Amino acid sequence: MKRKDLETLQGYLYILPATAVLGIFGILPIFISFGLSFTDYSVASAAQFVALDNFASAFKDPLFGKSIVNSGIFTVSTVTVGVVVSLFLALIVGVKTSASSASKAVFFLPVMISWVAASLVWKWLYHPTYSLLNYYLSFLGVRPIDWIGSPKNSLGSIVIMSIWKELGYNMVLFIAALDTIPAELVEAAAIDGAGSIRGFFQITLPLLRPMIAFIVCVTAIFGLQMFTQSYVLTAGGPNYSSISVVHYIYMSAFRFLKFGYSSTISLLLFVLIMAVTFAQLRLLGQAK
Amino acid sequence: MQEEVVEDSEMKRRIGLIAILVAQVVLLVLMLIPFAYMLSTSFKRNVDVYVFPVRWVPRPFVVINYVIALKDLHIFTLFRNSMIVSILAVSTSLFTSSLAAYSFARKTFPGKTALFFLILGSMMVPFQAILIPLFLIMKNLGLYNTFPALILPWCANAYGIFLLRQYITTIPEEYDYAARIDGCPDFRIFTRIILPLSKPILLSLGVFLFIWTWTDLLLPLIMTNASAISTIELGLSQLGGQYGGTQINIPVAMAGCTVAILPPLIFFVLGGRTLMSGNLMQGGIKG
Numbered sequence: 001m002k003r004k005d006l007e008t009l010q011g012y013l014y015i016l017p018a019t020a021v022l023g024i025f026g027i028l029p030i031f032i033s034f035g036l037s038f039t040d041y042s043v044a045s046a047a048q049f050v051a052l053d054n055f056a057s058a059f060k061d062p063l064f065g066k067s068i069v070n071s072g073i074f075t076v077s078t079v080t081v082g083v084v085v086s087l088f089l090a091l092i093v094g095v096k097t098s099a100s101s102a103s104k105a106v107f108f109l110p111v112m113i114s115w116v117a118a119s120l121v122w123k124w125l126y127h128p129t130y131s132l133l134n135y136y137l138s139f140l141g142v143r144p145i146d147w148i149g150s151p152k153n154s155l156g157s158i159v160i161m162s163i164w165k166e167l168g169y170n171m172v173l174f175i176a177a178l179d180t181i182p183a184e185l186v187e188a189a190a191i192d193g194a195g196s197i198r199g200f201f202q203i204t205l206p207l208l209r210p211m212i213a214f215i216v217c218v219t220a221i222f223g224l225q226m227f228t229q230s231y232v233l234t235a236g237g238p239n240y241s242s243i244s245v246v247h248y249i250y251m252s253a254f255r256f257l258k259f260g261y262s263s264t265i266s267l268l269l270f271v272l273i274m275a276v277t278f279a280q281l282r283l284l285g286q287a288k
Numbered sequence: 289m290q291e292e293v294v295e296d297s298e299m300k301r302r303i304g305l306i307a308i309l310v311a312q313v314v315l316l317v318l319m320l321i322p323f324a325y326m327l328s329t330s331f332k333r334n335v336d337v338y339v340f341p342v343r344w345v346p347r348p349f350v351v352i353n354y355v356i357a358l359k360d361l362h363i364f365t366l367f368r369n370s371m372i373v374s375i376l377a378v379s380t381s382l383f384t385s386s387l388a389a390y391s392f393a394r395k396t397f398p399g400k401t402a403l404f405f406l407i408l409g410s411m412m413v414p415f416q417a418i419l420i421p422l423f424l425i426m427k428n429l430g431l432y433n434t435f436p437a438l439i440l441p442w443c444a445n446a447y448g449i450f451l452l453r454q455y456i457t458t459i460p461e462e463y464d465y466a467a468r469i470d471g472c473p474d475f476r477i478f479t480r481i482i483l484p485l486s487k488p489i490l491l492s493l494g495v496f497l498f499i500w501t502w503t504d505l506l507l508p509l510i511m512t513n514a515s516a517i518s519t520i521e522l523g524l525s526q527l528g529g530q531y532g533g534t535q536i537n538i539p540v541a542m543a544g545c546t547v548a549i550l551p552p553l554i555f556f557v558l559g560g561r562t563l564m565s566g567n568l569m570q571g572g573i574k575g
Contacts, residue, residue, distance in 0.1 A: 010474055011395035015403065018388035021444035026410045029421035036420065089315065097309040099316065106316050109323065112556050113549040114503030116363050116521045120545050121326045124538055130338050132325055164322070225414050232525050246416045253420050254510065266417040273414060 036263035042148070043257040054264035064265060066240055067248040068272075069232075070155055075223030075243065077159045078166070079216055086167050086215075087208070090174035104175070107168035115165070115228035122161040123148070123233055148234050151241035158229045158242055171213050177211035213284035217277055224273050245269050301555050322433065330354070330542035337538050353543035357477045361540065366520040371551070372389055372435060373508075373519060374383045374501040377442035378474075378494055385493075386486065389452030390478050394464065404453075411446040433484050437511040438519070442501055456482060495559035499552045522549045 037054060041047035058064050090247050093103045110118065125132050125149035147157040173220040181204060188201040227246040236243030236251070245249075245265070253262035324344065329337055330353050332346040364382040391397075392404050422441060423432075431437045447449040459482060467477050483490070527541040 007395055008397040010398065011397035014395070015388040015476075018384040019407070020374065021384065021408060021440065022407060022446060024425070025422060025441040026418070026444075026446065027406070029425065030410070030413055032421035033417050034422070038321075056434035068393060072312035092308055092311050092315070095305070095308045095312075097305060097312060099309055099312040102310045103316050106319050109553075110289075110319070112499070112553050114524075114552070116503070116505055116524045117545045117549045118322075119451050120524060120527060120541055121322050124329065124542065125322060125325065130340070132321075132342060135340055135342065167319075171558075221414075225416060227416070231505070231541035234497075235500055249416050249419065250506075250510075254425075259420050259424070263420055265416075268420070270414060270417050 033263045033266055034070060036260050037267045038264075039260040040258075040261075041260040043259070047260065050260070054261050055268075057261065058264055058268060063240060063243070064245075065249060067243050067245045068244055071224055071245045072080055073155060074159055074162070074226055075220050077156075078162050078223050079219045081159075081172060082163050083168055083212060083215055085163065086170035087174050087212075089167060090178055093171065094175050094178055100219065104172070107171055110165045110170065111169045113165075116167050116232055118161065119229055119232035122157075122164075126157055126233075149238060151237075151239050154234045154238065154242035158226075158233055162226070162229060166219070170219070173211060173215060174208070177208055181207050203237045208282070213281070216284065217280050220276055220280060221273055224269065224276065325546055326542050329539050330546050332539050334537060334539055336391040352538040353537075354547070356537070356540045357543045357547065361523060361544055363520070363523075364546060365389050365516070366518055366523040367519050367547065370502055370521070373438045374551075376435075377439045377501045378497045380439070380443040380496055381445045381448060382490055382494055384484065385448035386456075386490065387450050387478065388444070388449050390458055392449070392453045392481055394458035394461070407446045407449055411450070419506065419510060422507075426511060433512050433517065434517050435517055438508055438517065441507060442497070445497065448497065451493060452486065452489065455486060459485050491559055495555050498555050502552050519546075526547050 036047070038049060038051055039047040040050045040053070089107065092108065093100055128146060128149050131144070131147065133147070134142075138144070145153060147153055154221040185203055185207075186199050189203050225246055225249065226244045230242055230244040230247040231250070236247050246269070247263050249265050249269070252258050252265060297454075325342075328344050328346060331349050331351065332343075333348065333350055333352070336343070336348070392400065421445060426432050426437045431440075463481050463485070464477055467481055468474075472480070502519075503521055505521050505525055508519045509525075509537075512518055512522065524544055525543075527536055527544060
């Protein structure tokens with residue numbers, strides 16, 4: 001066999017296992033999902049083509065609307081608060097002291113545990129009567145908060161817990177970004193009379209823009225895909241007050257058994273994520 | 289006069305450092321509270337859990353919750369299942385991804401670029417979009433409620449292929465040529481040269497894949513049904529319960545959590561240490 005032919009054969013052979021798996025379990029489902037969203041496939045009946053009916057239903061579906069609003073609020077909150085707090089943390093932890101290495105490790109700890117474990121621990125922290133948080137807050141004169149039982153608070157409780165969990169990850173990214181800023185630049189600004197706060201806003205912050213853009217985009221993408229907290233911490237409730245879009249996708253498919261409709265919602269979510277990412281990159285990219 | 293000015297700013301610097309140190313410690317403690325509470329609760333009797341003010345060091349200190357977790361929650365079985373899934377998925381994935389990455393990095397064949405971008409593109413689709421079709425595929429293959437259903441989707445990883453391919457392109461091709469001149473068959477070049485040189489990146493990828501597969505909830509949730517092959521995360525999620533209705537045994541749940549979070553933590557600590565001690569670019573040319 002000619003050398004070139006042998007190489008070609010090897011090329012295909014080596015990518016075969018990975019491509020086969022990805023093809024069947026990664027790419028094929030995408031097409032199936034796309035197709036399903038135009039049918040009314042449910043466990044009861046075989047799939048029947050219903051064109052855009054599912055899309056129309058989705059726009060009229062109050063639960064779908066609620067889930068979009070919830071995921072939206074969740075995403076905006078975790079992105080803004082998360083980015084600001086993790087940057088603040090990176091600035092503090094970045095200063096070398098006897099506690100800085102320990103701090104870095106500890107802040108990263110929540111990132112390592114699963115969302116399920118985190119949700120269970122926080123569920124205990126958010127207990128309606130025996131909440132540790134309420135106990136400590138009572139010393140500050142704050143009345144007991146019904147974290148999960150109240151429809152007004154349930155989403156916020158998810159937000160708080162999620163920020164706690166993701167802080168360490170973004171903090172590490174910011175620390176790496178801060179390290180690339182030459183100390184001379186900040187010092188030069190100080191010599192020129194800029195106080196450290198002005199120096200931060202006029203020198204450090206603009207140089208951090210690429211990293212901020214990255215963290216905002218990625219956190220938003222994952223924020224819109226939130227599932228576990230909605231499922232384990234609040235079970236989407238009470239009264240669907242905290243249900244996320246992905247939780248609703250799961251519910252439509254495996255509780256209401258509407259596979260076609262569920263696929264439609266997944267498609268809509270995918271489009272939403274793409275649109276948001278594109279918009280963010282545009283806004284943050286042009287600002288550079 | 290000059291000395292006073294210098295001492296002044298030195299004092300300011302010291303005070304600033306102390307303030308930051310205090311801030312670091314306070315934040316450290318705050319971050320740890322949920323963990324400490326989880327551990328503390330797991331060693332308390334059920335009745336003691338509701339006692340306030342909180343006793344951080346439980347008295348009496350009991351291990352019964354872990355025993356209950358082992359017996360009633362079948363923690364051992366759940367743990368074993370997660371281990372099976374994660375270890376098989378990670379090892380298979382590392383192999384298929386590195387093999388494919390080697391091909392994309394070193395070989396030329398028609399359609400290579402298009403295929404590579406197709407694989408990259410598949411990374412952008414969120415998992416939820418393929419949930420239902422994946423479920424239907426597995427059901428039709430007769431694999432519903434079996435280990436393959438939990439493992440197969442992880443057996444190749446677009447992220448891994450991308451990462452490894454980038455890494456392999458930095459390995460100088462001279463090593464390949466040298467081996468080829470020595471008559472080394474192609475696959476052997478892969479196993480004896482490329483793989484060993486890729487150890488650091490394979491290790492990090494392995495650690496991340498392990499954590500992802502171990503902590504995954506959605507796939508086990510849809511692929512199993514009240515099953516003997518439930519993973520530990522799935523089992524854990526069922527401990528949620530409703531506070532109003534069924535009484536969940538909180539300290540047992542906390543014991544379960546502690547057991548569940550240990551493997552990813554341990555892998556991360558081990559993997560991190562090896563990463564730190566090894567060099568990313570170890571020389572590979574002999575003599």
